[in-house]
Amino acid sequence: MNPSKPLPLLVLGAGIAGITAALEAAEAGRDVVLVEAEPAVGGRVLRNHLYFPKLCPPSCGMEINVRRLERNPRIRVLVRTNVGKATSTPDGWLVTLNQAPAYINDRCTMCGVCSEACPAKVSDPFNLGMKQVPAIRIPHPSAWPRRFVMDRKACPADCKACVDACKYNAIDLNASPLEETVEVSAVVIATGWHPYPIEKLTELGGGTLPDVIANVQMERLVSPAGPTAGKIQRPSDGRTPKRVAFVQCAGSRDVNHLPYCSAVCCLASLKQALYVHDQLPETEVTIYYIDRRAPGRNEDVLTRVAATSGVKLVKGKVGKIERGSGGALKLSVEDVESGRLADAQADLVVLATGMVPNVRTDQLPFGLTNDDDGFGLDNMERRVVVAGVSRRPEDVAASVRDATGAAAKAMVAAGRRA
């Protein structure tokens, strides 16, 4: 180790929190290694159509962040990479990083000929499996690094269609994984979250009724880059829904599923109600909630939705969703306070499913302590800091604030001597 040059920070996860932590530290002069498991950065936020409360596209801010990333000589971004083992050292951590092969090298110009030649189709991870795409492709319109990616496992035996099509010698089907060891001074864990699986919400028809979808799927359904090129339609028959119901706290605030509040679902549904209303003004929208949680200036979104005719906010817990008559869905709604039960009908139901922190299930080798819900806790002594939804359920603005602070915490932790 060169004593005059501090060891880099390691940031795990290149979603909005990880990108922020990495950039803020690097722009303050620190070297950073930013590690992402997916082939492109951006994580969950880019899978949203618009952000609340401004209803603006996430790719807009990401454009600036990507520019900051690519122009900063102090950041190394490793995509398709996971952490192997890690050992504590007097100066930080010695970490093994395993990078899956890209199969596509720097010579790729993104000309797209390979994609056209590819005979294999896979379900698109960017679109949460809602769309079929070629095995070799650009992950999404604003993907960065701007390079094609390949699902090698989907290749038919002995197929070399892409290799033959590529004029730039940019594809190597025999590429092998890389392993490297880095010594870092502190670790920021920003591995984000995954949606609570709707299949676990059997009483709400999750995974069995095709017209019961999750909020994250709704984001893809309205996106121009989504499976329907932005048209809101029922998965079962492609029809335009006349009645859309949003079911809040689907899994959250429920001791049988997630005891905590996922903090973003109220705003997500309020925003999505506006998506539906803007695209299908005749469609009736109902949001069933326990509490309308729109903290801070997000209250403005609630005010706006409450004033939108065609959108109803109903206090009630949806206990059961079944197939109704004529292709409709039947919802049993319980008024939480009175205990009264009522039925309602909908053509499309959006379950406002909560966020599960990936640190709850991922086996990271840093001895991270988790709270009862699986969220991570800072450990400055061990030089491990959490950021974003690894810490708590929170929205983008709070994640960015938290991740900016996490960069400072990591720098402080890095300065410690064991």
Place this chain on the structure above:
Amino acid sequence: MQKFGVFICTGCGIGEAIKVDPLAAKAKKAGAVVCTTHPCLCAPEGVAAIRSTLQGGAAEGVLLAACSIRAKSEEFRFDPAQAAVERVSLREQCVWSHPAGDENTQMLAEDLMAMGLAKIAKISVPKPLTETIEHTVLVVGGGIAGLEAARAAAGVGHPVVLVEAKDKVGGHLASIKDMVPEHPPYDVVHPNRVTELAAQVSAHPQIRILTSAKIRSIAGQPGQFQVEVDTPIGALSFTAGAIVQATGARPYDARKLAHLGYSQSPNVVTSQELDGMLGAGKLARPSDGKLPEHIVFVQCAGSRDPQHLPYCSSECCGNTLRQVAAIHRDYPKVETAVVYRDMRTPGQLERFYLAVQSQPNGMFTRGEVEKVEGNGHLKVYLRESLLGDGVALDADLVVLAVGMVPNTADGEAVRTLHDAQKRAATGDSEVQKAEAAKLAASLIHHGGTEILNLGYRQGPDLPILKYMFHDSHFICFPYETRRTGVYVAGSAHAPMDAAQAAEDGWGAAMKAVQCIAAAWRGEAVHPRAGDITIPDFFLQRCTQCKRCTEECPFGTLNEDVKGTPQPNPLRCRRCGICMGACPERIVSFADYSVDAISSMIKAMEVPEEDEEKPRIVAFLCENDAVPALDVAASQRRSWNPWVRVIPLRCLGSMNIVWIADALSRGIDGVILIGCKRGDDYQCHFVKGSELANTRLSNVQETLQRLQLEKERIQVVELAHDEYHRITDVLDEFAGVIEKVGPNPMKGF
């Protein structure tokens, strides 16, 4: 720049779609020291060729006619202090979006090349700023956010001066006994950690705390702020590199909530007053000093109410739970009821809510409080309640969970007030004086609210975004600030609870430290992080029109007595809005200037009218519109081949002389595509898109003078993800231009 090399890529279909020889010929004619074509310029061999041209000193810069500036940026990145790199987007703007082998495509390619050559001839390699930079961080406000900010900045090695108005630090948490849980266990109140934090910060060798102190003035710029502070031991002055403003919030004035009984009955108190009792260990009815039996908490007292505070104050639900928990612990016989509209306990705080809710002596009920009546004994009337409309709860103590109002000053309003007061006294005419006096009267409540006392032409404090919070791009970039080097933390920043305020202190400190580091490197901070160019003002030609000093979104420019701008380059964010504002065209950057863009306009060929090939200049914001066009091209969407795109740093850097240049050359139409403006603006430089739109209203005069139709100029708002729309926008504009007919200036 005299010495530049030109590299033309023929890969990605460029070589098949267009003839590159005429492009190379143009480059040679323009004096390129090297001009080569390469089958794949971004491949290692191509990059090596570029590098050797630059390293040999043969060229100061290169023009790369290949793909968009957003593609291959790592391969085509060279040290910006050593070499200028210009990109001509042959791939996205020409061959991916227009038919191969077509005459119009060829003309487009040749124009793009000519425009690139014209620009590189006019730019130079920037020299980074080298200034003496102070590393001290000034923290204003010693509540939890300020204390954490001080701890963070000192923790990464910066000296800190913390200025607190009160006689001790800790803020309003200092006198509170318990805290809402910030970490596990989440189902119980936690002991207050602020006293310990204050002690820790006070003892830190790198941190100096000034109490009972007030900022008298802050002059200068990031890295060099000259701070004067009034303290009980006299005035102190020191230099600070960056500032964290953590001035907190105050409770909403409960006297304005007369319907809730405040100041009608002594037994109606605010949550802060209840905290005072709990902190002192004496819960008592103010009317008779006895222990209350039934306490009713009224949530959203003033918050979520357009008559009072339209926003949710974010911390009151948690605070009430904390107080209820403390009462049940310390006074087990007291019964509590909480009347709420929506219980807002996000995240793990839900566990706290569940735990407090399960207390036997507590009740939570949804409803709105219509009114509170009575004196010693109170009745709390509910509506929209499950208990029934008009039902009343009995109470002998009512606690109003009043909302929080940020301790901020609207810097722009204060400045407008001061200017109006000055005009009212010394105006040119009685009419002007009277108007100014009226304006001053309407803003008089801003007088004396100053906190930072910044020596900025645009006002002594930060501008306000909404509801008096200092904020800007609060989703993607919550620390974006319109005063470079000043970062807001805690409840002056946005409504938040103590746990969030503590984290926000760390975030703001991070930005302060980063700003100092960037100033030391001579680089811009976000969003043009790393940019080493600075605007150069050729002041001999300045006419003191003050447009630049007024329009800079970041308050970069002060004025001398005559109104000549005084640049503060370390405040600058390099958006170029001053360059767009200047009618004398005296502002330029090494790599971006009025002259360089004018030269691009002049370089494109304008066919004669009978050729029926109209020409359109499209000024595109490089942050949103250029990316949208790139994506459209990557999806092989096409647009009208008459369009010539000129990317701008920000639409606000658009100088209207370019429009005059274009129209007087016979170009048929000019379209500007920028980011969304208005309340929910998406412009990364806050005001750029809006200013461009305002300036265009002045262009209408130019059009009239030239006897041209107003349809020839259009400004369009477009979001980053509207790649499916941008091609339609361009095509529709071309349709309009076709209908309007050729520009009569052609050939003159």
